[in-house]
Amino acid sequence: MLDKQLKAIIIASVAIACGLCLYHFNGDSIDPTDRQVVLVVTDSMDGDVTEYEIDSFPADTLVMVKHLSPYERQFLRVGDVVSYNDNGTLVHHRVVQVNEGSVYVHGDNNHSTEIVQLDDINGKVIGTSPAMGHALALVSNNFMAFLAVMFVIAAAIAVYGVYRADPEEAAE
Numbered sequence: 717m718l719d720k721q722l723k724a725i726i727i728a729s730v731a732i733a734c735g736l737c738l739y740h741f742n743g744d745s746i747d748p749t750d751r752q753v754v755l756v757v758t759d760s761m762d763g764d765v766t767e768y769e770i771d772s773f774p775a776d777t778l779v780m781v782k783h784l785s786p787y788e789r790q791f792l793r794v795g796d797v798v799s800y801n802d803n804g805t806l807v808h809h810r811v812v813q814v815n816e817g818s819v820y821v822h823g824d825n826n827h828s829t830e831i832v833q834l835d836d837i838n839g840k841v842i843g844t845s846p847a848m849g850h851a852l853a854l855v856s857n858n859f860m861a862f863l864a865v866m867f868v869i870a871a872a873i874a875v876y877g878v879y880r881a882d883p884e885e886a887a888e
Contacts, residue, residue, distance in 0.1 A: 812829060
């Protein structure tokens with residue numbers, strides 16, 4: 717009985733911890749409807765430490781992008797990291813200057829500035845997770861190895877379950 721209660725407490729604790737991590741990653745919001753999670757695969761934002769809310773981040777970082785309405789785009793400021801479409805590629809760069817109707821942006825790892833019209837901005841990065849991004853990139857880049865490891869783990873759990881249920885039956 718105590719074993720089942722302990723498992724329930726551990727599962728609940730892990731679920732709460734995961735929920736709090738997702739809440740924080742989602743810009744301290746429980747509303748996921750206007751959000752997009754993107755894996756940033758380039759190192760254009762891998763620069764020096766900044767004083768901005770969203771710091772530089774390396775390649776293979778998972779970012780949370782809050783979609784912005786046309787009204788919200790007017791309030792972008794220097795230091796915000798925006799998401800925009802550049803010839804079919806989703807780019808995430810820092811705002812370095814704000815003008816009426818456009819912003820100047822560049823990656824923290826490069827200094828070639830681009831002008832982006834406010835209408836072309838998809839959203840604003842509100843959270844980053846290099847660890848989750850690296851894990852996702854590792855799995856996606858080594859998918860067959862990941863499946864093999866999952867199969868071995870599942871088989872080991874099944875064998876352990878049979879052995880634990882009846883050690884004599886497992887010996888046969």
